[in-house]
Amino acid sequence: MKIDVLSLFPDMFKGPMGESMIGKAIERGILNLKITNFRDYSKNKHHDVDMPPYGGGAGMLLQPQPLIDAYQAVQKQNQASGIPKGKVLLMDPAGKRFTQHEAEKLSHEKHLTFVCGHYEGYDERIKSIVTDEYSLGDFVVTGGELPAMIMIDAISRLIPGVLGDKQSAPTDSFSMGLLEFPEYTRPADFRGMKVPSILLSGDHQKIRLWREKQALKKTLLKRPDLLKKKHLSLKQKHMLSDIKIDLRDHQD
Known part of the structure; x- marks a missing residue:
């Protein structure tokens, strides 16, 4: 360009x-x-x-x-x-x-x-x-x-070749209509703050689902307006419903 x-x-x-x-x-x-x-x-x-x-x-x-x-x-x-x-x-x-x-x-x-x-x-x-x-x-x-x-x-940064990892831009906050899920790196335990165990499991399917749910939760808590514009799949709607129930139970 x-x-x-x-x-x-x-x-x-x-x-x-x-x-x-x-x-x-x-x-x-x-x-x-x-x-x-x-x-x-x-x-x-x-x-x-x-x-x-x-x-x-x-x-x-x-x-x-x-x-x-x-x-x-x-x-x-x-x-x-x-x-x-x-x-x-x-x-x-x-x-x-x-x-x-x-x-x-x-x-x-x-x-x-x-x-x-x-x-x-x-x-x-x-x-x-x-x-x-x-x-x-x-x-x-x-x-x-x-x-x-x-x-x-x-x-x-969205032009092919600018970023080192071609997957970085598509998973950015807002690119998917949601905020980006939380991420962690080594060490697994930093001063008592531990990386979620699922990320250490090696089960990529479970990790993908966890990330999707965390992105929905983060968006709900920080930018709920984005959810009104986002076309959610049936699976994502169920996830969001579960998240709201979890948050309500936690508040109670």
């Missing part, structure tokens, strides 16, 4: 995007990440990219010219290399909520462009190049760089 980022602060991406799985994926050529500073495309002598809003108001707005010109220049370079246009994603608190499902959809794209806003906001005409607007939640951060990095990480 080719990922372009339009940002006023390209150095913010050096550490997070150069480490761990993402950094290794870039080294191996699975990901091609390019950060473009759209200030370089400003046409005024001071290289300003922001101006006060028409009609008055607090703060400064990003002007459309530097950002759109930067986008068009990057697109021209990509076109010459045979890279498709792809989706253009604007980081915006008013955008649709970014979820695991959205990450899975975007992971199938060949090319993504992230537009990172800053200051008080942006001129509405910047949206002329945007295909999708995304928000991480009902809060506001200083710029779009951190949300873009989180989205890039969530999307990239």
Whole structure:
């Protein structure tokens, strides 16, 4: 996947995007990440990219010219290399909520462009190049760089070859519509806290059923809203009923 980022602060991406799985994926050529500073495309002598809003108001707005010109220049370079246009994603608190499902959809794209806003906001005409607007939640951060990095990480790890174990991503929380089951490693007994005996049994069928039940229990306790959206099998419905009875008996 080719990922372009339009940002006023390209150095913010050096550490997070150069480490761990993402950094290794870039080294191996699975990901091609390019950060473009759209200030370089400003046409005024001071290289300003922001101006006060028409009609008055607090703060400064990003002007459309530097950002759109930067986008068009990057697109021209990509076109010459045979890279498709792809989706253009604007980081915006008013955008649709970014979820695991959205990450899975975007992971199938060949090319993504992230537009990172800053200051008080942006001129509405910047949206002329945007295909999708995304928000991480009902809060506001200083710029779009951190949300873009989180989205890039969530999307990239779903691309085949990025993670060392191809089974890691499909079993993540939210990928199956449930939270991930609890996991344990050595030692089997750590200061009196013991690994559930079933995980040491070697019976893979029982382990699979235990994990499925634990995922349902964890989701019920922490994110019951997910169960309302999840299509449960008859077996899972019976499991959930047993879990509720166990929890009720434990409370009594």
